[in-house]
């Protein structure tokens with residue numbers, strides 16, 4: 167038993183080593199990703215159920231590393247956060263997203279917004295207000311067409327600083343969405359004091375909607391929708407994959423849906439074509 171225990175222990179440390187080697191390798195490659203032009207954005211459209219129009223797309227970061235292949239954001243975003251690289255990467259994301267939007271506008275897509283994910287470090291430990299102002303000015307994007315997505319935990323961590331920054335963004339007309347809503351511990355009373363415009367219901371609550379026997383997720387979802395409505399917030403359901411989920415959300419008057427049912431994240435050009443080709447009066 168003892169030998170087996172030691173063996174297990176060694177396997178464990180060996181795998182720790184190879185894990186941390188991989189992390190170190192990823193971090194080193196990530197440092198060069200911008201200059202090597204390995205980052206791209208994918209764009210996922212969101213459908214407004216009231217009028218059946220696509221009014222917003224979310225920008226999602228993609229990294230095709232020459233050394234590691236396609237690395238999912240769930241793997242490299244945390245590393246970028248820990249190493250501080252997220253500030254430079256986040257600025258690249260904002261500029262790229264705004265450039266794409268202004269490009270789309272030149273091609274006739276005039277009333278669409280772009281949602282950009284913002285990490286804790288970016289909001290709390292960089293001069294995000296000035297960066298955003300500068301990028302809006304450089305790209306000519308109207309602040310009303312930019313939405314920043316933040317998770318609950320970010321907003322809870324340093325509440326005062328977060329609130330102050332959010333107020334700045336609201337003053338200049340930038341929208342604020344709370345991402346992955348429902349997974350954290352933020353109380354509604356707390357959120358109410360923040361100048362947010364949108365709640366995005368986490369995919370975990372959407373997954374089982376419309377399935378027989380699901381009552382808990384359905385209850386949470388309808389509660390969040392009702393709550394958002396009473397606070398005058400826009401509510402988005404993310405990860406909507408099936409017609410059953412869509413029917414449930416429509417019935418309970420969710421404002422916006424996003425997910426594979428509508429479209430996966432697309433390259434900029436494909437997304438432009440998707441939105442251009444979207445039927446004028448599909449929904450409601």
Ligand code: C2E
Nearest residue numbers: 226227239240243259283284285405406407425426427431
């Ligand atoms: P998120 O912001 O919650 O983004 C939604 C994720 O769900 C995306 O994964 C998207 O591709 C995926 N998704 C969308 N619809 C569906 C669906 O119907 N079914 C399923 N199974 N998945 C769906 P992705 O692109 O891998 O991004 C993962 C996370 O990485 C994001 O979660 C976000 O937290 C983070 N992230 C992505 N881009 C950025 C960025 O530019 N900056 C920062 N700070 N974080 C980012």
Ligand code: CA
Nearest residue numbers: 224283315345
């Ligand atoms: Ca998001």
Ligand code: CA
Nearest residue numbers: 345346366404
């Ligand atoms: Ca989310």
Ligand code: CA
Nearest residue numbers: 370373374383
């Ligand atoms: Ca669930």
